[in-house]
Amino acid sequence: MDKKEITHVLQEIGTLLELQGENPFKSRAYVNAARALELLPDALPSLVERMKSHQVKGIGKALAEKITELAATGKLAYHEKLKASVPAGLLDILQVPGLGPKKTRLLWTQLGIESLGELEYACNENRLVVLEGFGARSQEKVLQGIERLKRFRGRYHLSAARQRAAPLLEHLARHPATRRLSIAGSLRRCRETIRDLDLVAASAAPAALLDAFASLPGVERVEEREETRATVILDNGMRAELHVVPDAAFPFALLALTGSAEHTALLRQRARARGLTLTKDGLLQGDRPLACADEAAIYQALDLAFIPPELREDYGEVVAAEAGSLPRLFDETAVRGIFHVHTTWSDGAAGAEAMALRARELGYAYLGISDHSKSAFYARGLDEERVRQQAAELAALDARLEGIRIFRGIEADILPDGRLDYDDDVLASFDFVIGSVHSHFNLSEGEMTARLCRALSNPYLTMLGHPTGRLLLARDPYSVDMHAVIDAAAEHGKIIEINANPHRLDLDWRLCRYATERGARFSINPDAHHLDGLADTAYGVAVARKGWLEAGQVVTTLDAEEVAAALARR
DNA sequence: GCCGTTTTCGGCCCGACTGTTTTCAGTCG
Known part of the structure; x- marks a missing residue:
């Protein structure tokens, strides 16, 4: 144990x-x-x-x-x-x-x-x-x-779904009967919560593969078994379904099972307009099947650029793919550093040095430490004296450590009236200030909007933390006019956090494009409270991709020098 | 059940909110 x-x-x-x-x-x-x-x-x-x-x-x-x-x-x-x-x-x-x-x-x-x-x-x-x-x-x-x-009930966080899918994919990929294999469904589209796992395999021996699937570790029982498909229940209650198709049908099955239903409906319409029929089994011109080696070939046959799975939500992606104006998405390798990390100074489980070493190990060039402010007493928030003590520790750490730069910040509570949790002289002493709401969630929409907008007008604020306060599968966002908040952030040149903790994923990807139109900038922040939390950054990248963001809009894709300059301009 | 001591018991983290009360208990962060 x-x-x-x-x-x-x-x-x-x-x-x-x-x-x-x-x-x-x-x-x-x-x-x-x-x-x-x-x-x-x-x-x-x-x-x-x-x-x-x-x-x-x-x-x-x-x-x-x-x-x-x-x-x-x-x-x-x-x-x-x-x-x-x-x-x-x-x-x-x-x-x-x-x-x-x-x-x-x-x-x-x-x-x-x-x-x-x-x-x-x-x-x-x-x-x-x-x-x-x-x-x-x-x-x-x-x-x-x-x-x-x-x-x-019956829904799971993206993180939980990924963790359960990974070993299934690993085992099936090693099976000799497997020619091609992919995750599909809402997990492939990186939705923030997932009901069940969909897997697609190409194989000439479906029975053998389905047998193997039914007896994988973590599988509790088989719920349904057909010739080319099996549904199992995992030991945490999660449902997983494997579809096995001939290799030639694989791209079509993958496309259909990835969805979303709305996206594939658009593609089928588009096929019909070209005298073609798109199904989960293939693309037909009259009775004649058109071969497509992969998904990109299917999109090409429909005169479209390849649409990454994250974008397949009927949010304008087909129009953009036709016009050649899809965003240039980035992946985790583009992220150069990390902000919003807690340590044992407040409610984190690891010290600043351990966090910094792990961040360096993960390849990041800088780490922005931000513990809780004094109002967050349930999280051992720092009063002014402890702020000074931590400052000394972090300065020494930054001087001592090679290969990673430490930025010294704070996650300051946004008080009910929109003020931040310290006087200006204390706020001015940080390299960066994240403002977050941690209490008084039940203000009216007008009051909450005014609260966040006032915080965003504070010259010492660098970025707005977890903007809507939601906890996925647990707590709804507080009522707030997010369009007005995004407008205020853009107006004051403030960074909007994409909180990458899989329980938050906040800002919601659906709001990213509005924020982009307003010229907002973003930071992908893991809000890590322990060493492994640093890796949550990956989920924030998923949100950024789903929100059509390009690397240039995300400050943590800057290198340490550039980001230091940007913080200094604040 | 832990801790610390003015050392074997008495106190244990705080404040706002909610819905119930009619002065407060329970919940939440």
Whole structure:
């Protein structure tokens, strides 16, 4: 059992204890221990040794024993016992906004509710209103929350989908019966959330390949099996479908299965206008099939430039492909540096030096550190004194490290009235300032728009962080007039963040083209809170591609000298 | 369950918001 799995168990114990009505501080001790574990860079064996000799703050005798048991056996009797005493459905109920452990426990003990389905039923029967602390409004909110959860159920973040698809592709690619292989569907188009995985293979032996697919690691069961197609359910509940076609049909199947449905409908119309018929099996002129070696050849047959999968959303890409005005998309290799990285100074899990070394390893030329500001006390935001201390540390680090330049920034809270979280003299001391909203999400649209626009007019602000505040599959964006915000950013020459954390992907790609028209510039920021978070930059590149951005619009494609000059001009 | 000590118990992070109350508990970030 690795560290991540152990921290997950500890967190779940904390939740279960709360549901049981245990002392909340006891429950928090488990959550604290999970965090302490996360923050420690050590590998597991040396960690266990340090815990046993009481060297880890937040992990005492009892927790050290439990963690040792987990690390050694992969199980914990105490955890199993707790799980058995609390209905599993209560953990689902905790996902409903407004329902925490206390209220969930009340629902359980007073009304006998043990699952989301029972909760929905009870709401419809108007049974919540009699409970202490509940009323008609909260019952209505609970119902809305359940609706939202249902809507999201069965969807996954882009990152999760990529992680599950990669090993499937790897195994199938090695199979001798595979001639060509590709991911398709919304994952190939890099949509921000994905329902299921679609794979296409070219092979002369479909049965053999489908057999192999059904028995890949991580496949829990086969849901459907036909001659050329199989659907399986993976062990996390995700659905994956493999289509096997003859090699000549591969480009057509790939195109059709990649979609979007709207995009392929446009292509079929276009074919028809040329006396051709485009299907998932081929391109026909009357009865005569026209051979196409790859997707590009199909587009060519329709007098179109090749349209990258990310753009196939019926957002004007066919018109642009006809006019030869598709954007010149860039890939990860064009990104030269990174902004928006947290460290242990606030809520990050790694120190600045470790982050810098990892960034250098990944080939980046500069790293912009930006911890939280003082209002973000839940994230150990920096007061003015700690800002000074960190400044000294980062200056020394920058002087010491070869091959990577450190920029010293801050992620300053945008206060409800649109001011930033420090006085001007402190703001002026940073190389760059990211302004972000972390509280007071529920302002009216007018107030929130004014708040962001005022922040954008602040001369010390460099860029606007996660502009809409959304958390994919969890929290809707706050209400804000993003067109007005983009206008303000363009007017004041501020950079708009493309937050590359796969839970955010914010700015939304749908707004990128409007921002481009207004002349806005962008920065692809991983918002990394641990070492592996730096690699999230890839998801930001996916958003940029989907938003038709070219390298020239993205400041992190500049080299260190150029970006330093741009920051200095601020 | 952890920690620290004025050392074996008492406190454990803060503030805003919401919907319920009629002075506050629970949730959230």
